[in-house]
Amino acid sequence: MQALSKKTLTALVIILGTFFVILFGTLNYYFVNRTAPNVRIGNVSLANKKISDSHELIAAETNIFSHSPVIFYIEGVTVESDLQSLGIKMNEGETLEIVKRLGKSPDSWKNVVFWLESLFISRQISPQYSLDISKFTETTGAILSEFETQYQDAAITFKNGAFEIQKEQTGIVINREKMANDIKKNIQSLSNSPVNLQMVSAEPAIKTSQAQRVLEKITDFEKRNIALVNNNQKWQISGKNLADMLEFQPENQLAAPYIKVSLVSDAFVIKSTRLAIDPEPQLRVILSSNKIDAFVESISEAIDIKTINAKLRFEGGKVVEFTPAQDGQELDIAKTNKLIYESLFDSDQDFAKTITITLPVSTTRAKVEGDGVGNLGIRELVGRGISYFSGSIANRIHNISLGAGRISGTIVAPGEVFSFNNSVGEVSAATGYRQAYVISSGKTVLDDGGGICQVSTTVFRAALDAGLPIVKRTAHSYRVGYYEQGGYKPGIDATVFAPAVDFQFKNDTEHHVLVQTVVDRANAKLQVDFYGTGDDRKVEISQPVVSNITPAPADRYQDDPTLPKGTVKQVDFSAQGAISVFTRKVYKGDKLLIDDVFKSNYRPWQAVFLVGTG
Template sequence: MIVAVGAYFGVDVIYARRVLPGVQFLEIDLGGRTRSQAVQLISKRVDGLPLGNIRLEFEGQSWEMDPNQFGFELDGSKLADEAILVGRRGQFAQRLSERSFALVGTHQPIVSETDLVHSFNRPKLNQYLSEIGSRIVKPQRDAKLTIKNNRATEFMADQAGQTLDMNKTVELIARNLLNPAPIVLPITTRPATVTLAETNTLGINTLIARGVSNFTGSPRNRRHNIATGAAKFDGIIIAPKSIFSFIRALGAVDGSTGYLPELVIKGDKTEPEFGGGLCQVSTTAFRAILNGGLPVVERRNHSYRVAYYEPPGTDATIYQPYPDLKFTNDTPGSILMDTYIVGNELHFDFYGTDTGRTIEMTGPYVSNITDYPEPIYIDTSTMPVGGIKQVEIAHRGADVVLYRKVYQNSQLLYNDTFKSHYIPWPAKYLRGVEEANKVEADLNNVLPTEAGQEQTNLPIE
């Protein structure tokens, strides 16, 4: 320590008003230079220096920004001042540490705490950041919950307002022009004035689970049935310790309840019926049940793999009066179902009491894969002669297993295994001929090929 302190004070004498040895800017050695000499060297180096892209990040989103498009110019005087300060700022320990690095020639100027920019196009940068801000902004929202006959007739979860802090963002960019590390965008938040917990005494206070599925490529009737079916569950409140039956809550499925005919899987056939597409709703609910760590009482997979429900093993089929989808609300509070559609995605959100559970799911694991059967052609006189129309897509058979462990307070609460068996399914085509038995099929309700494909990158068990 005596030697170090002696060296510490000796440096002050030898390098008074000069940059300490070992300090560099890019590849320029600034050690021993006066401020004016450092300014001259740095200014010459940064004049016209192309700056590398800066990566801006926020909650999974990212943007690559080219600072050269906004006229950023480094300030040689400020960089020289920064170099002079190395080993001369902060508390004794910081100064000693910086000087130790400088004396062995391994120190680069610390530039993260100062604005090194001489000039830039602020209006242009503001416009660019405003576009990013529009993808980050969230409006402040107070919670609303009105309950009639044990169902929410008005519901809105609280949400804190969120906006991009433009001034801090500009400051971070200016300070980090030479720093390759990504910049996490700063935001300004405004909490809601009314929280969900303040709207009720049922323990409905936070989001406890979410299930999502994608129905891209669905025909018009199927989309209609998905929206109609999902609305049946929107606002339902499930009491603690009760078993929820999907079929019971769904009620009658026919034209009188707003459904349209669409393809459904019945045994070894796929036929148009009222309510085809409702399994998209039950599958989405099943995923919320899984993610919430709730006990599954009853669930059955589809006969064959359906592209809308990939990955396999995470689907749940329903059909009046059986099979059903059932689960238990084993939380201390009630659970409120909130259903909605965003684009081609159906969402099931469960709101209730946070139990502190952690969910660990592994899989799905696929085994015993069997290939498609030979395609089947059905002759019909209801189509132009020679015409061919695919009415069912081929599917491989497989066995699938999904494991779920539910922990509460670090203790294993549930250890579940969900097994699914999918049979191989042939492609089926209608083929137009002059004379044949009439085939009952709505060609507008055929599953399109753009509905997606089976996932093939799943682990094999």
């Protein structure tokens, strides 16, 4: 055979090159908007179809499949569900995108090879879908759980004062891995063939031998007692409450509890959470973080106090806006949990005795703001007085409110003597007071400002409580029932009658004292608060000792021509005579600052009735 001439070879190369160029061009042109050869989805061929036609075919097939039932076959029983209930959603758009990309590589040579291979190789496209695993698990559990017998772990119960071990039991459950794979195969082939469910044995995670080892660790837990204390507050964990907080975990796997403890009526049961661990895990006893956190957080609700900063605003020489400082406190929950855990599992503890834990509580000092409140030292409550005025006539209540408002906002400087008469100002009709009963010249008569002694009495009680020196105090001539309301005994009152009779106390602290009043008409209650800076004074006030009780004189009736004939009006009220004595001691550290004796000599008082003769 003669060798091809150079011209012939050149011509051949040109012819072949031209052929392949034409072939590439033709194939690229033909398949630019078509599906590759030999492509199928389910039982439907998409080969050489226009993309729009392929889209319609994919949509039709997935729609039919989506609305077909999913059939489970188990032990001769058929159970039906559907893709939507199982959380499976077909995605025809993503499926079409996969089909469109077949044979559409930027590399033309690869595309030609792909198209040529497609003449001999069939390609099955897997439909795209999304899966809601939570919904899948929930639905399969709901429709198939009746065919299963769950395994039972070995358990520990505490009942009637003793621990018992319940042996484990093997379960029979559906092989869910095989079930999921079979459903996946049906989706890939768009087939609604029945899913044959396989039953398998489910071995308990916790064996009796493991529970026995745990039991050895907790036999004395019902005897353990822990007391948590904060000042006068106390909480206890013991017995069943303590057992309810226990959990047991494998030494090398802390992600999930191995056994959980829960109360069932008068018993607690230790239940398990299965873990796939090989070899058999070694268990350890711990406290349930959720339960101990909940318990300690309930304690923190009783302890925690929000910090409130002091606020003070002056107007016209008096305080018109005041917010007392309140130091905050907060329980350290994490540290408390740690202290409980360490105390509970300390092998050196004597569990025959109650373990006492002092709770870690931090304090945050309140800040002060506004108009020099920090310089004045007015930041906290240092004394409080309370009295009641139930049964008072309207005018008396008016006068109490007016007088209390006049002294409220008064600031007493360090070393200054507070005068009630100076603070309240003139008491007369001209200053807004109304007529109510007062004691004057040995009689109970109507006069301007009746009831002002309710205010002076309450200020006296606040000064007593604050531990401040009493400079002037005069008891009433006779016992007044208002000042014995609320459980107070006779003797803790202070009368005023300007200018002769005054009530005075001295601010012997190093900071200013603010007098604030609160009138609670709904509960007929007057409250006087002193605010300043506490200096660790301790006040001890004895209960009044009442003696020499003498009966009230007989009622007296006297004619009054100003009243209509036959009218009887009571203008004075009877009261027993008595002597009342109480003491007050004020300490600062071990030093006695004040040693008071307050004595009140009350005269017996007769009731007086006016009889109209007019």
